[in-house]
Amino acid sequence: MRDSDTPMIRSLPLFHDMADDSFEELVRGAYVQSFPPMVELLVEGDGSDFLYIVVDGTVELVAGWNDSETTMTVLREGSTFILAAVIREAPNLMSARTLEKSKVIMLPAEDVRRVFAKDHAFARAVVRELAFCYRGVIKCVKGLKLRTSLERLANYLLKWQKKLGGDTRFTLTVEKRRLASILGMTPENLSRAIKALRPYGVVITGLNVEITKPDDLKSLAKPTPLIDDPRS
Amino acid sequence: MRDSDTPMIRSLPLFHDMADDSFEELVRGAYVQSFPPMVELLVEGDGSDFLYIVVDGTVELVAGWNDSETTMTVLREGSTFILAAVIREAPNLMSARTLEKSKVIMLPAEDVRRVFAKDHAFARAVVRELAFCYRGVIKCVKGLKLRTSLERLANYLLKWQKKLGGDTRFTLTVEKRRLASILGMTPENLSRAIKALRPYGVVITGLNVEITKPDDLKSLAKPTPLIDDPRS
DNA sequence: CGTTCAATTGATCAGCGTCAAACTAGGTGG
DNA sequence: CCACCTAGTTTGACGCTGATCAATTGAACG
Numbered sequence: 001m002r003d004s005d006t007p008m009i010r011s012l013p014l015f016h017d018m019a020d021d022s023f024e025e026l027v028r029g030a031y032v033q034s035f036p037p038m039v040e041l042l043v044e045g046d047g048s049d050f051l052y053i054v055v056d057g058t059v060e061l062v063a064g065w066n067d068s069e070t071t072m073t074v075l076r077e078g079s080t081f082i083l084a085a086v087i088r089e090a091p092n093l094m095s096a097r098t099l100e101k102s103k104v105i106m107l108p109a110e111d112v113r114r115v116f117a118k119d120h121a122f123a124r125a126v127v128r129e130l131a132f133c134y135r136g137v138i139k140c141v142k143g144l145k146l147r148t149s150l151e152r153l154a155n156y157l158l159k160w161q162k163k164l165g166g167d168t169r170f171t172l173t174v175e176k177r178r179l180a181s182i183l184g185m186t187p188e189n190l191s192r193a194i195k196a197l198r199p200y201g202v203v204i205t206g207l208n209v210e211i212t213k214p215d216d217l218k219s220l221a222k223p224t225p226l227i228d229d230p231r232s
Numbered sequence: 233m234r235d236s237d238t239p240m241i242r243s244l245p246l247f248h249d250m251a252d253d254s255f256e257e258l259v260r261g262a263y264v265q266s267f268p269p270m271v272e273l274l275v276e277g278d279g280s281d282f283l284y285i286v287v288d289g290t291v292e293l294v295a296g297w298n299d300s301e302t303t304m305t306v307l308r309e310g311s312t313f314i315l316a317a318v319i320r321e322a323p324n325l326m327s328a329r330t331l332e333k334s335k336v337i338m339l340p341a342e343d344v345r346r347v348f349a350k351d352h353a354f355a356r357a358v359v360r361e362l363a364f365c366y367r368g369v370i371k372c373v374k375g376l377k378l379r380t381s382l383e384r385l386a387n388y389l390l391k392w393q394k395k396l397g398g399d400t401r402f403t404l405t406v407e408k409r410r411l412a413s414i415l416g417m418t419p420e421n422l423s424r425a426i427k428a429l430r431p432y433g434v435v436i437t438g439l440n441v442e443i444t445k446p447d448d449l450k451s452l453a454k455p456t457p458l459i460d461d462p463r464s
Numbered sequence: 465c466g467t468t469c470a471a472t473t474g475a476t477c478a479g480c481g482t483c484a485a486a487c488t489a490g491g492t493g494g
Numbered sequence: 495c496c497a498c499c500t501a502g503t504t505t506g507a508c509g510c511t512g513a514t515c516a517a518t519t520g521a522a523c524g
Contacts, residue, residue, distance in 0.1 A: 044458060045458055063370075063373075063374045063377075063378065063458075064378070065374065065378040065379065065454070065456065065458075065459065066378065066379075066454055068378060069378075070374070070377040070378055072370070072373065072374075083363070084362075084363035084366045084367050084370075085363075085367075087359055087360060087363040088360065088363045088364065088367070088464065090367070090464040091457075091458065091464070093367055093370045093371065093374070093458055094370070116356075116359070117352070117356070120349070120352060120355065123352065123355045123356065123359065124348075124349070124355065126359055127319055127348075127355065127358055127359050127362060128319060128320060130316075130359060130362045130363055130366060131315070131316035131317075131319040131320045131362055132320065133366055134316045134362060134365055134366045134369065135316050135317075135320070135322070135325055137366065137369040137370055137373060138295075138304070138316075138325045138326070138369055139325065140373055141295075141304065141369060141372055141373055141376065142295045142297065142302075142304075142325070144373065144376045144377065144416070145295075145302040145376065145416050146295065146296070146297040146298065146300060146301075146302055147297065147298075148511070148512090149511080149512070150511090175470075175471095176470075176471065177469095177470065177471080184376070184377050185512070185513090186512075186513060186514080187470080187471070187472090188471090188472080188473085188512090188513075188514080188515095189511085189512055189513070190471095191471065191472055191473080192472090192473090192512090193512095195472095206471095206521085222297070222298055224297065225323075226276060226277055226295075226297075226323070226325055227297065232320065232322040232323070380478095380479070380480095381479080381480075382479090407502075407503095408502075408503070409501095409502065409503080417480075417481090418480075418481060418482080419502080419503070419504090420480090420481075420482080420483095420503090420504080420505085421479090421480055421481070422503095423503065423504050423505080424480090424504090424505085427504095438489090465524100466523105466524095467522105467523085467524085468521100468522085468523085468524105469520105469521090469522085469523105470519105470520080470521080470522095471518100471519080471520070471521090472517100472518080472519065472520085473516100473517085473518075473519085474515105474516090474517085474518100475514100475515085475516090475517105476513100476514080476515080476516105477512105477513080477514075477515100478511105478512090478513075478514090479510105479511085479512080479513085480509105480510090480511080480512095481508105481509085481510075481511085482507105482508085482509080482510090483506105483507090483508085483509105484505100484506090484507090484508105485504100485505085485506085485507105486503105486504080486505075486506100487502105487503080487504070487505090488501100488502080488503070488504085489500100489501090489502080489503095490499100490500090490501090490502100491498100491499085491500085491501105492497100492498085492499080492500100493496105493497095493498085493499100494495105494496090494497085494498095
């Protein structure tokens with residue numbers, strides 16, 4: 001890999017506090033690869049030989065069963081994936097594919113486990129990262145079991161509005177077909193849900209979102225940090 | 233806490249490999265408490281001052297939103313809970329309550345974090361435990377998004393049949409109302425789902441389950457280790 | 465300008481929740 | 495020991511949510 005990539009990796013929480021020589025050891029065997037859109041990076045059920053880090057672009061994690069599949073999450077710059085599978089030396093529970101042209105770092109699982117075993121700051125960071133991911137998935141389950149698809153959509157919009165600066169207008173970062181899958185619904189249903197949010201001051205044209213009555217929308221969405229706050 | 237409790241804790245994967253003095257340090261400040269059924273051990277949204285370990289009995293983790301609640305999971309002897317919240321010093325995402333009379337160990341979060349910081353074997357075990365929990369929740373999401381409630385029930389039965397020894401007859405370990413919540417459905421719907429499984433050789437009377445045509449049931453359930461295998 | 469794929473719309477249907485009532489079982493007190 | 499109470503379970507009727515299928519519109523790209 002090129003030296004120009006290392007500062008970005010180093011700045012990630014996962015690698016920020018580790019010893020220099022440990023970091024060196026990790027980076028030495030790392031691969032950096034750029035992929036075109038829609039490339040299958042790894043397949044559900046396969047073993048996990050690398051820990052992946054998204055440097056640029058977007059990667060989606062999908063899970064399949066019985067001829068259908070669902071988007072579990074969409075990852076962007078700075079996210080790692082299949083950390084849990086690497087730790088447990090277990091098969092991946094999800095497939096990963098690029099959505100856009102993406103740059104990805106691949107750290108050999110062996111190296112990760114070895115450095116993990118000797119560098120305590122790294123181990124600590126791994127735990128924090130894993131705990132973070134765990135809590136993310138728990139929130140996801142809560143949304144699925146406690147909310148309707150309309151409520152999930154409403155909260156999704158509020159979450160991204162905040163994440164993108166709080167403006168009344170912002171742009172969706174995934175196409176609608178994928179958003180539907182993330183939220184656990186069909187594209188057709190998402191279309192109708194979007195129309196159903198119009199009385200609550202939501203206007204979506206293409207990927208552009210405008211929220212004109214945030215209070216009305218919030219009274220429908222009833223957001224709570226215990227489901228909707230991405231941090232913590 | 234009594235000395236008689238320590239061997240059981242020590243035998244758990246989470247504490248098995250750690251240094252003796254680290255273990256001593258953890259156990260020194262620990263509380264062991266017995267609770268009657270239906271006692272709220274902790275409340276969603278509260279801070280997490282202890283890491284909990286179920287020594288005996290059953291504890292359910294529930295999540296609520298908008299005046300309704302759902303059972304996230306039911307824990308038995310040997311399970312830990314709110315490890316992720318302790319690690320991140322973040323509020324619990326779930327409430328916990330005893331279902332039966334239960335004995336629970338409480339390790340002060342401070343101690344856990346301190347020992348975690350100095351004992352590498354423990355840190356390693358924490359990561360493995362967290363990764364295990366993470367994968368469990370991912371499987372849960374896959375079930376919710378990819379399967380109908382009937383399919384989830386069918387797989388639940390097959391999973392427990394295997395877990396309890398593989399006999400054609402076995403007994404449910406939770407009451408049906410809770411099973412319904414675990415599977416993400418209403419008690420009424422579970423009742424009907426049970427009837428709907430009769431053509432597939434499933435007879436459930438009270439908590440007793442009999443599976444007479446396992447192959448038929450499997451052809452409906454289409455179990456896969458990537459969703460249904462509790463280990464790995 | 466045509467091809468292609470996403471997004472929308474309508475019609476229909478299945479899955480599942482809600483409500484109400486009947487039934488059952490386990491536990492308590494007379 | 496039995497009557498009764500309570501809570502869980504089952505059943506039926508009904509309606510809403512969301513999936514499916516099919517057809518149309520729309521938008522991006524070569």
